[in-house]
Amino acid sequence: MENRHYFYVVKCRDNTLYAGYTNNLEKRIAVHNAGKGAKYTRARTPVTCVHYEIFETKQEAMQKEYAFKQLGRKRKLEYIRSKAHEITEKQPI
Numbered sequence: 001m002e003n004r005h006y007f008y009v010v011k012c013r014d015n016t017l018y019a020g021y022t023n024n025l026e027k028r029i030a031v032h033n034a035g036k037g038a039k040y041t042r043a044r045t046p047v048t049c050v051h052y053e054i055f056e057t058k059q060e061a062m063q064k065e066y067a068f069k070q071l072g073r074k075r076k077l078e079y080i081r082s083k084a085h086e087i088t089e090k091q092p093i
Contacts, residue, residue, distance in 0.1 A: 005061040008052040012044035
């Protein structure tokens with residue numbers, strides 16, 4: 001998979017969640033933590049990546065991001081917990 005498209009979720013300093021899309025996850029997390037990422041995360045650094053999924057297309061990743069953002073906080077946390085075993089099998093961020 002040459003082009004990777006990520007849907008990711010970060011936990012902010014205030015325990016809120018932020019979901020996004022990127023094609024370079026390590027760089028995007030660093031940008032968030034530098035205070036230059038999304039407006040939402042700028043005042044909530046540091047952020048920690050708590051979940052990510054890799055897709056073959058940008059469209060698939062952005063559809064997952066949109067669907068995730070439609071969930072309430074409780075369902076978002078349940079979704080992340082249900083996928084936690086998959087994260088441990090992936091390379092760390």
